[in-house]
Amino acid sequence: MSELTSLATATKAKWLEALDPRGRLIATLVFAIAVVAIEPLFLLMLACGFSLSLMVASKLPFDRLMSRLIPFECFMLVLVLFIPFTVTGTSAGELFGLLPVSENGIERAIQVFLRANAILLCSLTLLASMLPETTGHALARLKVPHKLVHLYLMTVRYVSVLGQEYQRLRTAMRARAFAPGSNMHTWRSYGWLIGMLLVRSLERSERVLQAMKCRGYQGRYLIADESEWRVKDTVFLVMVTGFSVTLVVLHLIVVNSLESVL
Structure with a gap:
């Protein structure tokens, strides 16, 4: 639970804390939809720049942001490295004379990297800086189905409880001299561990x-x-929506221009 609330209690930006949670949720959703819809690299760079500016203005602690960004960036690095070899298109060369690299694959990898980072940075700034309970109440006031809201709030509340129960079971296994290895006894023990965790959770x-x-x-x-x-919530939402709509309009203009040339 402390991991979920660390960013929410660390922000020092008064303007961010004063915004209505509903506006922050809607703004994040609108921006994410716009970023997913655009393709030109310069527009994705603009979206990343906008997300970075929000993150800087939010004054979130750098170390806590990095603790969330580094695992994500490591995953994205692996994904981006494989895309140039799996997307067909004009050849850009070969790696070690064996693996063909396509220009379309390189462009697609950059698009995926920029798009994912733009959405993540915006979400970390606007959503992760809210308490989970505040997010749940905002979802309820936005008329999200109450069962989904209940599921979210209960998950946030009791995920740490399940973690504590898991640690107690693992401690009991270590107290009985359990040493994991690559054998049937280990897999059978882990199976019992998962089963007991499910039973105790129920x-x-x-x-x-x-x-x-x-x-x-x-x-x-x-x-x-x-x-x-x-009023400030309306101004913020209009600003984010206007920027998002501008990105989509520029995307349509670029796409239509390319189609007319071809």
């Missing part, structure tokens, strides 16, 4: 449900979010 969920019913739970959470939509 038992815990039943106890939690009974406790909630004793406190008057009737299938819906009470929304305690009292944030109000203000």
Whole structure:
């Protein structure tokens, strides 16, 4: 749970904290849809620049951002390295004289890298800097199906509990001199570990449900979010939407120009 709230409690940007969570959710969604729709590299660079400017303005701590970005960038690096060899198109050469590299593959790899980073940086800035409970309440006020909201809030609340239960089971295994290896005993032990975790999770969920019913739970959470939509929320949403629409319009202009030339 502390990992989920570390960015939310670390931001020092008052303008970001003052924005309505609903506006931040809508802005992130609109921007992500626009970035997915565009293809020219210079537009994707503009989108990355916009996300970077939001991240800098949010004053989020660099070390905590890097702890989230480094695993993602490592995954993207592996993905980007393989794309030039798997996409067909005009040949750009061969690697060691064996693996053909296509120009379309190189361009596609750069597009994927820029698109993913633009969306991730925007999401980290606008969404990860909110408390999970605030995000859930904002989703409920945006009329997202309440079952999905309940699932999100319960997952956020109890994922750490499941982690603690897993650690207790692993400690019990180590206390019995369990040493993992590449053999059937290890796989069988891990199977029992997963099975016991599922059984204990089910038992815990039943106890939690009974406790909630004793406190008057009737299938819906009470929304305690009292944030109000203000003029600055409208200005921020219009700014992000306007930039996103501009990206899409420029994309259409470039695509139509290329089609007319060809």
